[in-house]
Amino acid sequence: MTVSRAPAEPTVREFEATVESVDGRAVVLDETYFYPESGGQPADRGTLDGHLVDDVVERDGAVVHALDADPGALSLAPGDVVTGVIDDAFRTYCARAHTASHVLYGAARRIADDLGYAGFDISETKVRVDLTTAEPLDDDDLIKLERLANRAVWDSLPVSWETHSAEEAREVDGIAFNAKTEEGAMSDGAVRVVTVGGASAAGDGAAPAVDGAETDADPWDVAACGGTHVSNTGEIGPVAVLERSNPGEGVTRVEFAVGPTAIDEIGAVHAAALDAATTLDARVGDLPDAVARLRGETDRLEADLRDAREELLAARLRDLPTAEVDGARWAIGTVDDADPNELREPAGEALAAGKPDAGDGPDALASSAGVGAAARRSRRAAGSTPTPRRSRRGSASDDREARSRGARRRPPIAHFFR
Numbered sequence: 001m002t003v004s005r006a007p008a009e010p011t012v013r014e015f016e017a018t019v020e021s022v023d024g025r026a027v028v029l030d031e032t033y034f035y036p037e038s039g040g041q042p043a044d045r046g047t048l049d050g051h052l053v054d055d056v057v058e059r060d061g062a063v064v065h066a067l068d069a070d071p072g073a074l075s076l077a078p079g080d081v082v083t084g085v086i087d088d089a090f091r092t093y094c095a096r097a098h099t100a101s102h103v104l105y106g107a108a109r110r111i112a113d114d115l116g117y118a119g120f121d122i123s124e125t126k127v128r129v130d131l132t133t134a135e136p137l138d139d140d141d142l143i144k145l146e147r148l149a150n151r152a153v154w155d156s157l158p159v160s161w162e163t164h165s166a167e168e169a170r171e172v173d174g175i176a177f178n179a180k181t182e183e184g185a186m187s188d189g190a191v192r193v194v195t196v197g198g199a200s201a202a203g204d205g206a207a208p209a210v211d212g213a214e215t216d217a218d219p220w221d222v223a224a225c226g227g228t229h230v231s232n233t234g235e236i237g238p239v240a241v242l243e244r245s246n247p248g249e250g251v252t253r254v255e256f257a258v259g260p261t262a263i264d265e266i267g268a269v270h271a272a273a274l275d276a277a278t279t280l281d282a283r284v285g286d287l288p289d290a291v292a293r294l295r296g297e298t299d300r301l302e303a304d305l306r307d308a309r310e311e312l313l314a315a316r317l318r319d320l321p322t323a324e325v326d327g328a329r330w331a332i333g334t335v336d337d338a339d340p341n342e343l344r345e346p347a348g349e350a351l352a353a354g355k356p357d358a359g360d361g362p363d364a365l366a367s368s369a370g371v372g373a374a375a376r377r378s379r380r381a382a383g384s385t386p387t388p389r390r391s392r393r394g395s396a397s398d399d400r401e402a403r404s405r406g407a408r409r410r411p412p413i414a415h416f417f418r
């Protein structure tokens with residue numbers, strides 16, 4: 001059985017080892033510093049004797065290196081001594097991103113009740129942490145998480161790891177056990193415990209000096225974890241929270257970035273805010289008020305426009321020519337650039353003007369409602385007189401049916417109002 005030495009010695013980038021077995025492209029060494037994919041952290045990249053390592057997985061207690069090479073071209077054989085080189089940029093990114101997830105969890109401990117760990121994943125551009133909380137996290141919580149995480153980075157908290165018996169680990173107060181990372185953290189009844197902050201899992205350190213931190217001797221975060229970490233949170237660099245979502249009941253997914261993606265994200269958000277502020281002739285800090293004012297003004301203008309349009313359509317309907325059909329007087333014609341739904345209310349008003357005590361308006365109304373040039377072109381006889389489908393004695397439900405039938409079959413033509 002070979003266990004990866006990467007979690008214990010995460011700074012090793014080059015090593016020599018002896019080949020134990022070769023099976024096609026799969027190579028097992030007597031020891032390795034390659035990290036196999038586990039618990040949300042991707043496998044290391046690198047080379048073995050110059051052959052590109054395509055994937056690293058743990059299988060049957062052995063770390064298997066899958067080489068990106070034709071098995072026939074591989075000259076490796078059991079007993080050979082090979083040189084392994086870990087891709088420094090990718091491992092460094094993974095260690096920073098992974099440790100950032102501990103820092104973020106520690107931040108969440110300070111703002112959320114009944115916090116639990118529901119999953120974790122590192123991709124090349126972002127990190128996802130799933131948190132279970134008593135109440136869903138909102139946007140304000142995201143801002144607090146980002147601020148606390150960056151303060152913990154700025155305060156350069158030490159990161160340490162040690163192995164405890166499973167029983168000891170379970171007794172450590174506040175330890176975050178995660179079903180996925182426990183996989184890599186547990187080995188022969190022992191648990192690897194990673195501590196971020198001044199106090200170790202045994203509680204022998206001082207509290208980290210971070211605003212919002214508890215004032216007792218709690219470390220920033222303690223977790224059972226088998227991944228690779230940086231030795232100080234200062235190595236993580238800027239943390240930018242990207243977004244949150246709710247993938248399941250009681251779970252908040254927080255996505256964040258570190259490194260170049262975080263720097264780009266912070267720059268993009270700043271640029272967008274400045275752009276918006278310039279457009280609104282406001283300072284960035286005043287944007288919420290400026291946007292709220294603009295929104296209120298837009299709502300008011302939209303309402304005014306709706307009223308004016310209703311009046312206009314009602315006036316057009318009132319001006320339609322009339323004809324006697326089935327003993328009723330119909331107003332018949334085309335109203336361009338109007339949606340059938342828009343005509344419903346103005347039609348009601350036009351018909352109200354046709355009541356015996358309300359002047360000489362129509363008793364009923366048939367109009368073709370056009371919504372634009374394309375729709376007008378599609379009508380064969382836009383100006384022709386539609387055949388009224390019902391008499392004045394028809395029921396209201398007939399009327400609705402006629403309208404919807406007309407709307408479905410030949411939109412946007414021939415809607416009969418009564």
Ligand SMILES: [Zn+2]
Pocket residue numbers: 098099102194225226227228229
């Ligand atoms: Zn970890």
